[in-house]
Amino acid sequence: MSSSLLSGPVVMRGQLDWEPLQWGEENWVEAIKEDKIRVRTGKKNPDYHHPQWERLTEVIKVPTKHFFNESSRTSLIAADSWAYFDYKYLATELHPACLPAFCWDKFGYPGRDGSDSTLWVGTEGAHTPCHQDTYGENLVAQLVGSKTWTLFPPDQGTLLCPTRVPYEESSVYSSVNFVHLSHNSPTTLSKLSKTTPYMVTLQAGDVLYVPRHWWHQVYSNEYSISVNTWLEHPEDNRARLGEAIVRCQVAQMVKGVSKDIREHILNPNEDDLADTNIEELADLCNFVAAALKNRNGDEIIFKTKTKFVGDFKIIKSSKMNIPESKTDTNILENISSNYNHLDKLINTVTNPAVIEQAVDCYLA
DSSP, rough: GGGGGOSEEEEETOOOOOOOGOOOOOHHHHHHHHHEEEEEEEOOOOSSSSSSGOOOEEEEEEHHHHHHHHHHHHHHSSSEEEEEEEEEEEEHHOOGGGGGSSOOGTTOTTTTSGGGEEEEOTTOOOEEEEEESOOOOOEEEEEEEEEEEEEEGGGGGGGGGGEEEEEEEEEEOOOSSSSSSSOOOHHHHHHHOOOOEEEEETTTTTTEEEEOEEEEEEEEEEEEEEEEEOOOOOHHHHHHHHHHHHHHHHHTTTOOOOOOHHHHHHGGGGGGGOOOOOOHHHHHHHHHHHHHOOOHHHHHTTSSOOOOOOOEEEEEOOOOOOOOOOOHHHHHHHHTTTTTHHHHHHHHHHHHHHHHHHHHHHHH
16 A cells, blocks of 8 residues: 555554664674764753753763663663764765665665665653654654654644744754653643644554654654654655745844854754855755756656555554643743743744745745
């Protein structure tokens, strides 16, 4: 069955037959090019009313062999913390000879392998804040341990308190703290109670299909390794122009502001945006708009759709268990007021409805 016939997430249990599924820690250490890797670390129980943004984590450099070895890893990472070697392109991190082992042929994408895939290795508690990817669909292969995915359909985004702060190209974040739900405000929890989450826990050997624009939060229940590949979608070129316009908006807002404000607005991987000149940003918009005029590439890419094989299951919606808020609303208002006006302005000018009109105007 092809993904064009389905509109929700699908899990394929035990369908992964990659050689890396059998790799031990020595194999992973041998596959990775560098003797030392940079991992993000964070506390498991921080007192945040919002997600633990990347800016609130610390990056440390550790020996590769120690991170992939259970006993050494335990001594490296404190019991009250988590560590994540996340969003790493296999083509950058692994020796080239290893890349063909991550082959997506079985799932309808002949020729796609580790060259087009990303690695995620995390300890218990490592997580990705809830967000919506602007581009493509997603296939995720679980290789080691287990991860729980909480997904929401695109039309429930307004209930997830969406924000472009912190700004990261092609990611729209939710302001909800999913790891500690009781830390959220009563207003946030009330909105969340109206959602219908689609929840699934992946075990080693499972493959998950995530449709375009589905919101998702991912949590490592234990030490886990997964690999994903993003799949092109016919609407990606238009979305890229929208993202280029958003980038222009945010870039102008972070020029000349204090370091504290800039770091509040930008994700760490976007720190150089403040120094990007407007000519470069305008060239980006022009380049992406030109690509929109040629649809042939999209049509070629989409002749092959995701194949669901073996014991696949269409994930069903459920209800989330919403706790009472333990957050003092008075304290929350004082904390939030520092940047509320900035966040509101950025989220207004980057609102999807505004950007859609801006794309139409640019293409007119």
